Structure formats: C-alpha cells, structure tokens
Amino acid sequence: MTTQNKGVAIVSEAVCEAIVGRPEAFTAVEDIFAAMAKKDAYNFPVVREAIGHADALYGFKSGFDRAGQVLGVKSGGYWPGNAANGLTNHQSTVILFDPDTGKLKALVGGNYLTAVRTAASSAVSIAHLARKDAKVLGMVGAGHQSTFQLRAAVEQRNFEKVVAWNPHPEYLPRLQAVCDELGLPFEAVSREELGAQADVIITITSAFEPLLMKDWIKPGTHIACMGTDTKGKQEVDPELLVAASVFTDEIEQSISIGEAQHAVGNASLSASDITPIGEVINATHPGRRSDNEITLFDGTGVGLQDLAVASAAAELAIAQNQADWTEL
Template sequence: MSANTDDGLLIVSEEICEQVIRRPDAFSAVEAVFGAMARGDAYNFPVVREAIGHADALYGFKSGFDRAGMVLGVKAGGYWPGNMAKGLTNHQSTVCLFDPDTGRLTALVGGNYLTALRTAASSAVSIAHLARKDAKVLGMVGAGHQSTFQLRAAAEQRDFDKVVAWNPHPDMLPRLAAVAEELGLAFEAVTPEELGAQADVIITITSAFEPLIMADWIKPGTHIACMGTDTKGKQEVDPALLKSATVFADEIAQSITIGEAQHAIASGLIGEGDLTAIGEVINGTHPGRSSADEITLFDGTGVGLQDLAVASVAARLAREQGLVTPVAL
C-alpha cells in the first residue's frame, strides 16, 4: 500500500524505520513482491549505477512499480567505501514513494537500515523456499555491516545449531560470533574450504571481485545465497558452481548483467534459460528443490521493488503509530 497523500508528505527517518519495521514485516513484503514480479504484476525499471569519480563512490537509482501492492517509487543512493572510517554506513540511500494515481510525492524514507533489512529478507526468502528442511549448519562468508542482518534473518528460517564463518579480515568475525551467541548457536571461524565442507546453507555477503568459494568445496544438498554481487565485475563464487547448481534469481535480467550469474553467462557455462525467478517458487509454478542432494543457488542482486516494498510498509506503520507528522512540499 502506498503512503496516503491526503495529509501531505511523510518523512520517515532511519530511527523511525528501525523502530517500526521488523524482520517478519520485511520478509512478507519481499516475498510478496517477488511473487508479483513473477506474475508480471510488478516491474523494475532499468537500473542506473555509476562510479562518480569522487570518494571511490558508486551512485545510482533503482525504481519500479508494483501494481499488486500499488507502490511506486525510486531509491537513490550508493556505496561510499570510506564511510566506515567516518562513523557512517558505507551504503547510503533514501527512498522516495509516489502516489500511483496522481504522481504526487507521498514519503521520503531513510533507506540505510531498510537496505540491510530487505537484503537479509531476500536471502531468508530463498532459504525458506529452497534450503533443505533439515539444514543444521549455516555458513557465513563476509562479516561487514549487513552480515549480522543476514545471520539473524537466516536463523529464523531453519533450526540451525551452528554457524561457521570466514571473512577476508578475521578481526571482523567477533561481531558475527556475538550474534550467534545471542541466538544460542555454536560459532566457529573456519577456512573457506572448511566452511564449504560443513555448511548446509551458505550466505555470501561481501564486496569481492573474485571467487571466494569454489565449486568443489560445496557438498551435495547445500543452498547458497549469493547476496553481495550487484555490480558489473563483482564476484563471490566460482562460476562453475552455477553450472552444477540449480540457479534462482530475484530478477533474471539483472542477475545475468550485474549479478553473480554474469560470469557464468559470459564464460558460456550457463545460459539465461538456466535461471528461474524465485517468484516462480513462491507462486507454486516451479517446484524449487527437487532432491536432498540438489545444490541450489540464489543470485540476490537486489532490486528496487524490494526497497519500495519495505519502505512502503515502514511509512504505513509510522503513520499508523503516529510517529510522523505530514508536511506540505
């Protein structure tokens, strides 16, 4: 549902977003919009993403229209790699929501917290629909800002009893260890090879430009959610892994151009027809996992409709709870 325009423009801060929206809200919103995309009821517009030639930053726009949910808007923002040293989140973004009936701006919503939340919801949706029901060990590749969101969301989808993790900078792993302890899960820092040998579900959430996980390290029946590759040139896993796995994507067109699949496509290991939109599984038009030994891979590139969906929920909840005061533009 789009933000109500009757009372003016809603400005929903980062703090309010953190206060009103929870993981189940984000999960439901992302799952619904993936299903709408697969039905042709929601459309992402072409992504604009450019290196601006300053501060090593990437900046761009993701936008779209969800006819099923009546949500229209754009997320503007990007990635500033030096922000952490300034006490800021590297990812910076704001979501603008518009009334689909009139085109009026209805809400400005802080996008930083929601970006991490919706990205974690996306991998969680893939785990819910594709991972083995008896999955016990969760593998985490990456320990940056978004990793704790990923871990918390994943832990709600299966009855895990252990987390194994690897990060290029080992000094960042304690943040994951602390969350695992909070969740009552055993934690072990491992090599990438050991991670592949132990994990039933693997989440990669890095900004890598080379494979971190090789195909022959992955055991049968594993589900992998590749969540870090969202730009041309980025890469987290061995392209051969996509050939040996059944591959699902948030959006196929984006996956083959800027997602993990770009490398397997470019090398001829797979074709566009080898990818299935995860919305097909959500809608019941694709069976998803077909056996206990099948390796499944979700290429989560991050689509604008995810941002719009969670921002719309945040704006609605903030309005209902009386936490925002509409202003005239």
C-alpha cells in the same frame, strides 16, 4: 497508503528501525517476488555508476508494483570510506509517489531498510530452497549487513552451528556476538572447511573475485549470493552456478550485474537456466527437487524490494503517528 492530505510523509531511519522488523520485511519481500513472477510488478533499468569521487558507487533503482500500487525510486550507493568516519557505507533514501497522480507521497530512510530487505531476500530463499534438515549455516563476509543476514537466516531452519570466514578476520567477532546471544556455537574456519561443513551458505561481501570454489561445496547445499550487485563484482566460482540449480530475484539483473554475469559471460550458463524465485513462491516451479541438489540464489537486490519495505514502513509510521509531514 493514505496521506490524509497532510502533504509528504517523512519516515526517518530511527522510525524505520523501530517499526519494521524481520517478519514485516520477510512478508514484503516474499510478496513482491511473487508479484514479479506473476508480472504484476516490474523493475525499471538500474543506473549504478562510479562517480569518480570518494571511491563511491551511486545509482537509482526504481519500479512499479501494480498489485500493491507502489511507485517509486531508491537513490543511493556505496561509500567505502564511511565506516572510518562512523557512518554506514551504504547510504540511500526511498522516494514514493502516488501512482494515480505522480504526486510525491513519502521520503523514507533507506539505510536500515536496505540491510533488512537484503537479509529478508536471502531468508526467503532459505525458506523455499534449503533442505529442511539443514543444520550448519556458513557465513562468508562479516561486514555491516552480515549480522542482519545471520539473524534472518537462523529463523528459517533449526541450525545447530554457524561457521564463518571473512577476508578481514578481525570483524568475525561481530558474528560471534550474535551467535552467543542466540545460543548458537560459532567457529571461524577456512573457506574450504566452510564449504565442507555448511548446509546453507550466505555470501555477503563486496568481492571482485570468487571466494568459494565449486569443488568445496557438498551436495545438497543451498547458497545465497547476496553481495554481487554491480558489473564486475563476483563472490563464487562460475562453475558453481553451472553445477547448481540457479534462482534469482530478477533474471535480467542476475545476468547483467548479479552473480550469474560471469557464467553467462563465458557462455557456460544461459538466462533460460535461471528461475525467478517468485515461481517457487507461487508454486509454479517445484524449487529443490532432491536432497543432493545444490541450489543457488542470486540475490541482486531489485528496486521493488526497497519500494515494498519502504511502503510498509510508511504505512506503519502513518498508522502509528510516527511520520513527520511537510509540504513541498
């Protein structure tokens, strides 16, 4: 990224939404997963804490992509009361630095990018791990990020139907509206029925208890667990991870704050049982080995994903003269 000596580039939420689409996010996330697997990029330890105010979780995710020369930090968190005030519950900003000098390069709105990079992450997992003949997509969760997940997922396979469940059924119409727009049949179902029908399942909730049990999942299903990113969170039965071939964005996060924390915690799964999805992307791991294999992607949300999409946003904004500039 060149700042042409203009100072610090400011890329607003509106600009991010205008210039970063699903293809750009998919490519950025797929590339960073590949770089991580090659040890060309690494994340720093995550800080994520309850602040004791507004029931909020706040923290920092950061890292360095040596291959792409991207250095920075995403600062933000989750404010569960925001929706009632017309705001997005997830609030964040990405700060990019020059890796050669440490000089501040850009401030990039992180709310939209968080949603689009999270959706890109599950989409990458579907592209590389789901059966080619997958026909039914199951959605567990109907919050703000669910529509991003749905739109990105349906581009990866020729789905013929979407089934969905949410703990608050009144939010399911937002998923149905997307399906209506895309011409896909939609059905609200029980969790058991969702497991019985779906070939691909995305979980995108803030749950602290298992919502899907192992016995509900049919052979050959691919599951992308996208909601667990904090100690104590949980979306699926730990026995499901034991029964599945488990992949993740980063093993250390998976076993500490991701979905795998519970199976690892009860010693039914070990870190050596988990494969970075970058190895599949780089073709150093075969990924899915059979049509009956259950595959599970533990998408914990690494800082390098945020830095990758934010760097892409900054590059595009500067090239298209849509960035604002300031001196500090």
